[in-house]
Amino acid sequence: xxxxxxxxxxxxxxxxxxxxxxxxxxxxxxxxxxxxxxxxxxxxxxxxxxxxxxxxxxxxxxxxxxxxxxxxxxxxxxxxxxxxxxxxxxxxxxxxxxxxxxxxxxxx
Numbered sequence: 001x002x003x004x005x006x007x008x009x010x011x012x013x014x015x016x017x018x019x020x021x022x023x024x025x026x027x028x029x030x031x032x033x034x035x036x037x038x039x040x041x042x043x044x045x046x047x048x049x050x051x052x053x054x055x056x057x058x059x060x061x062x063x064x065x066x067x068x069x070x071x072x073x074x075x076x077x078x079x080x081x082x083x084x085x086x087x088x089x090x091x092x093x094x095x096x097x098x099x100x101x102x103x104x105x106x107x108x
Contacts, residue, residue, distance in 0.1 A: 006080050008058035009098040014051050018091040031091050038089055043068075044082045056098050057083065 018031040020040075027045040030037040040048055043064065050063050057079055064075035086092040 006057055006083060006094070007097065008056065008061070008076065010057045010094050011054050011096040011098055012051060012057060012060065012083055012092050013054035013095045014048075015091055015093040020048060029086075029091055031089065034090050036089055036091075038086065038091065043078055044086075047079060047082050048086075051092060054095055 016031060016033050018029055020027055020029045022028075023039075027040045027048065028037055029040060029048060038044075046063060046067055047060050050060055057076070060083070061072065061075040061079040064070060064078055065072055068075075070078075083092060087094070
């Protein structure tokens with residue numbers, strides 16, 4: 001699956017039946033539908049935890065800024081990279097594009 005274009009307002013959610021488990025201190029996400037897994041680094045694990053509920057990409061990046069004190073541009077790039085990789089593995093999906101007012105507009 002090719003990752004769609006992401007914007008700060010793209011609302012991201014966990015997809016399908018993907019779930020996580022700690023293995024030897026690492027967080028691993030497994031999708032039984034595709035029989036694929038991904039071992040997450042600290043940054044990706046933080047984003048996965050934030051996705052316990054659907055979140056705009058901007059909020060995911062803000063979580064990285066708050067946790068690691070990195071500059072917002074880098075946080076946005078890091079969040080986009082992680083989300084894109086998880087979309088390609090069908091573990092998360094874009095569920096909507098939020099409007100500038102903060103409302104969420106469904107895709108499709």
